[in-house]
Amino acid sequence: MHSKASLTLALGIMAVSAYAIVAAWAWPLKAALFPLAIAGPLFCLAAAEALWGIFGAAPAGEVRDFRLSTELPREEARRRTLVALAWILGFFAAIVLLGFPYAVPLLVFLYVKLQGRESWPLSIVLTLAVWAVFYGLFDRLLHLPFAAGWLFAFLR
Amino acid sequence: MRIRLALIAALAALPLAAAAQSPYAGKTVTIVVGYKAGGGYDRTARLLARHLPKHIPGNPTIIVQNMPGANSVIAANHVYSVAKPDGLTVGTFNRNLPLAQLLKVGGVKFDMTKFAWIGSAASESTILAIRSDLPYRTLEDLKKADKTVIIGATGPGANTYDFPLLLKELLGLNLKIVSGYSSSSDIMLAIERKEVDGRAGSFSSIRSFIDRKLVHAVVRARASEPGIEQLPVDENLAPNARAKAVMALRSAPEVVGRPYVMTPGTPQAQVAMMRQAFVKAINDAELQAEAKKAKMNMEFVPGDEALKVMQEVLGQPQDVIDEFRKYVKFGE
Amino acid sequence: MIDAFYEGLLLVLQWKTLAFMSLGIVLGFWVGLLPGLGGATTLALMLPFIYTMQPVQAFAFLLGMHAVVATTGDITSVLFGVPGEGTSAATILDGHAMAKKGEAGRALGAALTSSLVGAIVGAFALALAVPVVRPVVLTFGSPELFMLAIVGLAFIASLSSQGGRGMLRGFLAGGLGLLCATVGQDPQAGVARFTFDALYLWQGLELVPVLVGIFAIPEIVGLVVRRTSIAGAVPAGKLNQGAWEGVKDTFRHFWLTIRCSLIGTFIGIMPGMGGAIAQWMAYGHATQSARNAEERKGFGAGDVRGVLGPGAANNSKEGGALIPTVAFGVPGSSAMAILLGGFFLLGLVPGPDMLTTHLSVTFSMVWTIVLANIITVLVCFAFLNKLAKLTAVRGALLIPVILVLVFIGSYTATNHYGDILVMLLFGGIGYLMVLGGWPRAPFVLGLVLGKIAENYLYISIARYEAAWLTRPVVLVLMALTLGVVLYPLYQSRRAGVKKAAHA
Numbered sequence: 001m002h003s004k005a006s007l008t009l010a011l012g013i014m015a016v017s018a019y020a021i022v023a024a025w026a027w028p029l030k031a032a033l034f035p036l037a038i039a040g041p042l043f044c045l046a047a048a049e050a051l052w053g054i055f056g057a058a059p060a061g062e063v064r065d066f067r068l069s070t071e072l073p074r075e076e077a078r079r080r081t082l083v084a085l086a087w088i089l090g091f092f093a094a095i096v097l098l099g100f101p102y103a104v105p106l107l108v109f110l111y112v113k114l115q116g117r118e119s120w121p122l123s124i125v126l127t128l129a130v131w132a133v134f135y136g137l138f139d140r141l142l143h144l145p146f147a148a149g150w151l152f153a154f155l156r
Numbered sequence: 157m158r159i160r161l162a163l164i165a166a167l168a169a170l171p172l173a174a175a176a177q178s179p180y181a182g183k184t185v186t187i188v189v190g191y192k193a194g195g196g197y198d199r200t201a202r203l204l205a206r207h208l209p210k211h212i213p214g215n216p217t218i219i220v221q222n223m224p225g226a227n228s229v230i231a232a233n234h235v236y237s238v239a240k241p242d243g244l245t246v247g248t249f250n251r252n253l254p255l256a257q258l259l260k261v262g263g264v265k266f267d268m269t270k271f272a273w274i275g276s277a278a279s280e281s282t283i284l285a286i287r288s289d290l291p292y293r294t295l296e297d298l299k300k301a302d303k304t305v306i307i308g309a310t311g312p313g314a315n316t317y318d319f320p321l322l323l324k325e326l327l328g329l330n331l332k333i334v335s336g337y338s339s340s341s342d343i344m345l346a347i348e349r350k351e352v353d354g355r356a357g358s359f360s361s362i363r364s365f366i367d368r369k370l371v372h373a374v375v376r377a378r379a380s381e382p383g384i385e386q387l388p389v390d391e392n393l394a395p396n397a398r399a400k401a402v403m404a405l406r407s408a409p410e411v412v413g414r415p416y417v418m419t420p421g422t423p424q425a426q427v428a429m430m431r432q433a434f435v436k437a438i439n440d441a442e443l444q445a446e447a448k449k450a451k452m453n454m455e456f457v458p459g460d461e462a463l464k465v466m467q468e469v470l471g472q473p474q475d476v477i478d479e480f481r482k483y484v485k486f487g488e
Numbered sequence: 489m490i491d492a493f494y495e496g497l498l499l500v501l502q503w504k505t506l507a508f509m510s511l512g513i514v515l516g517f518w519v520g521l522l523p524g525l526g527g528a529t530t531l532a533l534m535l536p537f538i539y540t541m542q543p544v545q546a547f548a549f550l551l552g553m554h555a556v557v558a559t560t561g562d563i564t565s566v567l568f569g570v571p572g573e574g575t576s577a578a579t580i581l582d583g584h585a586m587a588k589k590g591e592a593g594r595a596l597g598a599a600l601t602s603s604l605v606g607a608i609v610g611a612f613a614l615a616l617a618v619p620v621v622r623p624v625v626l627t628f629g630s631p632e633l634f635m636l637a638i639v640g641l642a643f644i645a646s647l648s649s650q651g652g653r654g655m656l657r658g659f660l661a662g663g664l665g666l667l668c669a670t671v672g673q674d675p676q677a678g679v680a681r682f683t684f685d686a687l688y689l690w691q692g693l694e695l696v697p698v699l700v701g702i703f704a705i706p707e708i709v710g711l712v713v714r715r716t717s718i719a720g721a722v723p724a725g726k727l728n729q730g731a732w733e734g735v736k737d738t739f740r741h742f743w744l745t746i747r748c749s750l751i752g753t754f755i756g757i758m759p760g761m762g763g764a765i766a767q768w769m770a771y772g773h774a775t776q777s778a779r780n781a782e783e784r785k786g787f788g789a790g791d792v793r794g795v796l797g798p799g800a801a802n803n804s805k806e807g808g809a810l811i812p813t814v815a816f817g818v819p820g821s822s823a824m825a826i827l828l829g830g831f832f833l834l835g836l837v838p839g840p841d842m843l844t845t846h847l848s849v850t851f852s853m854v855w856t857i858v859l860a861n862i863i864t865v866l867v868c869f870a871f872l873n874k875l876a877k878l879t880a881v882r883g884a885l886l887i888p889v890i891l892v893l894v895f896i897g898s899y900t901a902t903n904h905y906g907d908i909l910v911m912l913l914f915g916g917i918g919y920l921m922v923l924g925g926w927p928r929a930p931f932v933l934g935l936v937l938g939k940i941a942e943n944y945l946y947i948s949i950a951r952y953e954a955a956w957l958t959r960p961v962v963l964v965l966m967a968l969t970l971g972v973v974l975y976p977l978y979q980s981r982r983a984g985v986k987k988a989a990h991a
Contacts, residue, residue, distance in 0.1 A: 005923035005924035013663075016664070016667065024681075030676035030946070031677040035667065038670070041663065042667060045659055052653065080712065081712075087712065088705070088915075089912075092908060095895065104892050108888040108889070108892065111887060112884060112888060115712075118884060126885060126888075130888070142525075144899075144900060147905075
């Protein structure tokens with residue numbers, strides 16, 4: 001996982017910097033200078049990292065940031081990671097389809113009940129509490145613009 | 157006697173009845189601002205939001221929402237097509253949006269002439285100010301300058317950049333524009349540092365520095381504000397008709413310095429109510445006192461006049477547009 | 489000047505003023521704590537309320553609120569790994585790592601105490617700088633600001649891991665950050681760079697969604713996967729390596745805290761440098777204080793010095809940012825720009841006057857910052873240990889709340905769904921970086937310094953052509969850059985020599 005992620009990043013950066021170089025070529029000099037000066041070396045460095053990753057030995061990887069837990073077996077960890085991603089993306093989908101004010105309590109309730117397997121009272125209380133703070137603060141007090149969900153626009 | 161009492165009671169009840177039947181009774185009006193909180197457009201909107209309700213029949217609540225992004229094109233698009241034409245949404249955004257429409261900037265989904273115009277809450281004129289310790293005190297001095305005068309700017313599309321650019325290209329002033337400062341206040345600091353010799357910008361933002369005698373104004377654009385009426389106007393000094401048209405095109409939106417519109421299709425009656433309310437609110441003594449304290453100049457420009465300016469800008473002949481496009485991009 | 493100093497204090501110590509300051513503190517506490525409530529935005533919302541106040545009271549309110557935001561922003565960073573404010577992101581790296589080791593109380597204590605030290609240093613820098621501030625600020629022109637950005641970028645070398653591979657990845661992260669900084673309309677030719685025809689990207693990437701995504705999303709995923717509380721495997725009893733320990737840490741590393749406060753103050757004084765930079769440079773400096781390779785590995789895994797540095801810097805920069813605002817009328821940060829509006833409302837004209845005729849008002853601001861921070865820190869300490877217990881709460885209860893905060897916190901950047909998309913995108917990138925062992929700090933440095941470096945370079949060349957390279961301060965900063973870049977090499981050489989000596 002360690003080296004696959006590194007390789008993905010390296011290849012990704014190669015793609016991004018290649019695109020940047022191609023796009024910047026068409027611009028006037030002043031606008032293009034910096035992006036080119038960065039993207040050029042970046043492409044080379046990324047290529048170096050990618051090659052090192054493919055052909056080199058496993059890195060004596062000094063990790064500067066935290067390492068995700070390695071105590072779980074690979075398959076289980078992968079499954080749980082996908083679940084996490086599903087919840088995050090699902091929340092985003094709910095926000096787009098239903099609008100923030102409905103998505104928030106929905107997420108809280110569903111997550112606490114389904115994923116957390118907590119009891120009904122606790123789930124409901126937490127949902128209400130979060131929704132109250134969210135609604136009172138961001139909607140009533142600050143009047144943030146929350147677009148209506150696509151679903152409602154569609155149904156109208 | 158009883159008939160008289162009844163008449164008086166009926167008369168007294170009329171305003172109540174009118175208010176109760178007003179489409180705004182018990183409703184919330186949203187002012188959508190195309191910029192983040194704290195900037196000039198936002199502060200103007202919030203000032204109005206506090207003083208408008210009592211001048212609108214029905215005394216609605218007014219809230220302000222910020223929709224910054226893309227130099228307020230996003231907010232304008234929203235008010236144009238997403239908001240409902242029920243009179244409950246008011247939009248205020250970048251005064252240069254008609255130029256964006258004119259230059260056919262991608263992403264523009266509105267037509268400035270089709271908005272239901274309320275008017276403008278202020279004119280915002282651009283001036284060029286030069287550091288006081290330099291020997292250039294008037295435009296004539298600048299014209300005769302043998303050394304290049306260095307003007308600091310933020311970037312193309314902002315009046316800090318466009319105004320001096322046109323002065324340089326069309327009037328032939330010996331200016332060099334150094335662009336890239338993070339904000340107009342940073343340019344001010346650069347002036348104090350003697351890194352640049354002057355800057356252009358809205359009069360309201362430079363005023364305190366003029367009062368402090370750090371800089372003084374040399375030339376202004378078409379819109380006039382109290383304090384700069386005497387300055388020469390750039391377009392009046394243009395060498396030919398096309399140069400004049402280009403300068404006029406840049407300056408025209410400034411007359412509609414703080415535009416306020418409603419969604420196309422809003423019922424005429426409600427637009428009229430809003431217009432009335434704006435006039436009354438802006439002339440309200442309390443609002444004027446607050447505005448003075450905050451160094452904001454509030455002066456109502458009626459919607460019809462604003463619409464005329466839009467039509468003037470968008471009706472320019474192609475050769476003027478092409479010439480304009482050479483110098484001015486849409487930005488701030 | 490001394491009498492103005494006392495006068496300022498007396499002005500603040502009046503009932504009404506203290507009352508307003510307390511109100512501001514309460515507001516600022518929540519604003520800093522909650523992602524989604526931005527310090528600058530809330531200041532703007534508060535402006536209308538100060539119309540009826542006296543200048544000193546109004547500033548007690550505004551500054552009381554603002555001074556506290558930087559302090560409490562660290563709390564959410566430490567506890568949940570979500571930056572409560574854009575300026576508290578650096579505290580996440582080590583602060584949240586400590587929370588996961590069960591040392592949340594200690595991290596919070598360290599963050600708060602260093603914030604207090606930073607605030608005091610910053611405030612007194614403002615006071616002491618009064619006679620010299622104008623010449624100092626005027627010496628730092630565009631060439632010097634460009635070199636400062638380069639010094640900041642040089643820290644990328646320190647923030648990368650040891651060894652060739654580590655450096656390579658650090659530079660890759662930094663380069664990616666620099667490239668991301670170029671998105672948006674450029675100020676030289678007005679070209680819309682890398683906007684993919686999206687209106688949202690015209691003005692560039694918003695910092696807060698990127699930070700929230702790159703730091704908070706990996707934490708959330710990790711938390712979901714682990715299925716434990718934040719403090720994880722640590723037995724509940726151990727959680728009481730409490731706040732007091734954090735306070736002691738601040739004094740154990742006192743000179744580091746002071747140095748980082750000075751860095752923060754200095755960056756705050758430079759207008760245009762932006763608030764996010766100070767904390768990262770302080771963090772970079774803190775990593776340099778590691779004495780050998782073993783210690784340096786500890787940074788990012790829960791070294792308290794990684795909390796002290798940014799904690800001090802993001803408070804001291806506030807005092808520093810007041811200096812150009814008060815002395816020149818040029819705001820040192822976006823919040824200061826709004827404060828400036830407040831100045832005008834109250835009839836005060838920032839400029840030389842504030843340092844002469846209205847000196848006591850200026851000093852009252854200094855005292856407000858100091859007092860507001862002291863009060864906040866004392867109040868927070870009362871329930872710090874209870875706050876730390878949040879890290880023992882079951883993950884399933886916290887995760888939805890954190891998720892909501894993360895989404896709202898990003899959304900309020902520009903109230904556009906694009907904010908959330910950016911947050912998710914960089915969340916993905918952050919997750920990959922964490923998996924692959926890539927450092928994220930250089931990315932943030934590149935992102936926040938990119939625009940400044942580019943713009944000031946162009947201004948320097950346009951204005952001075954080649955002459956700017958030989959200005960004295962520029963030369964000093966070049967030497968400093970070299971020093972910062974070579975320091976890690978020097979350190980590893982020394983460690984190698986020691987190893988050889990021991991072998």
